[in-house]
Amino acid sequence: MHVFISGGCKNGKSFFAQETAKKRAQERGAPLYYIATMIPADEEDEARIRRHVREREGWGFITIEQGMDICGALEYADSDGVFLLDSVTALLSNEMFGRPGGLQPTAGEKVKGELLEFVQKTGDAIFVSDYLYSDALQYDELTEGYRKALAGCDRALVRVCERVVEVCYGTCFEFK
Amino acid sequence: MKLIIGGAYQGKLDYAKKHFDVREAFFCSQERAELDFSKEAICGLEQFALACVKSGIEAKDYLREHRQLLEDKVLICTDISQGIVPIDMQQRAMREMTGRALVYLAQEAETVVRVFCGLGCRLK
Secondary structure, eight states, rough: OEEEEEESSSSSSSHHHHHHHHHHHHHHHHOOEEEEEOOOSSSSHHHHHHHHHHHHHTOEEEEEEEESHHHHHHGSSOTTSEHHHHHHHHHHHHHOOOOOTTOOTTHHHHHHHHHHHHHHOOSSSEEEEOOOOOOOOOOOOOHHHHHEEEEEHHHHHHHHHHEEEEEEEEEEEEOO | EEEEEEEEEEHHHHHHHHSOOOOOEEEOTTTTTOOOOOSSSEOHHHHHHHHHHHTTTTTTHHHHHTHHHHOOOEEEEEOOOSSSSSSSSHHHHHHHHHHHHHHHHHHSSSEEEHHHHHEEEEEE
């Protein structure tokens, strides 16, 4: 099953996603993979990653670090396993702003295509994204382009995922 | 009257076309504090609210005065209520004016739908 999870910042999305993934892997006796998407830029990021790694201890995840070219993660994994990709937000940010050549304006289409390919190649995957669309601030073109591209990725995933959940402070609303 | 709300880029107009038989929509402009009632849908009410801020009128009052014309319409508005309070006074006023207008419209509408990543959740 493919699951899409979104919601506001610090609402419990990751925890809910980890629980869902772990349960699924136990039911099926399948390997459980965590696809870590953050590429650390400074000490603050390093500390955040250390905290996330500590929080995942004992859950049974095999961590694959894949901040770009998401289907590359499947080279190191059994595609029949259960995958947790946290997050679509970071993946797009890396692809759009983190390449050596600078800004990649078409990163949204690339990530969208690769996520759909990832869905096709796997049987069980959970995608975590961030709902950052209800802000009144008028952003610059760059930020607005990123928001629009992320919405494109989210909506493409929602179309193909069998289950769609919005996490709101630990409670869940099942859209699908 | 039907009201569709949801964050930016969530597919609100696509939803209206698919579920409420909308073919054409009027797109509000932040430069014009007036609505055109000739299409099935009125899109981007938050822009209309900004135009109202600039013109010194209350969007909710305008909508109330034109209530009859809204009866068979699908109204679409971006929910801009859940982020940081904007530092810019005009944007702050727009955010609040949009909220007041939406409370009125949600009361009046027979159907209210929130669109999340293309999927609708019926609130009313």
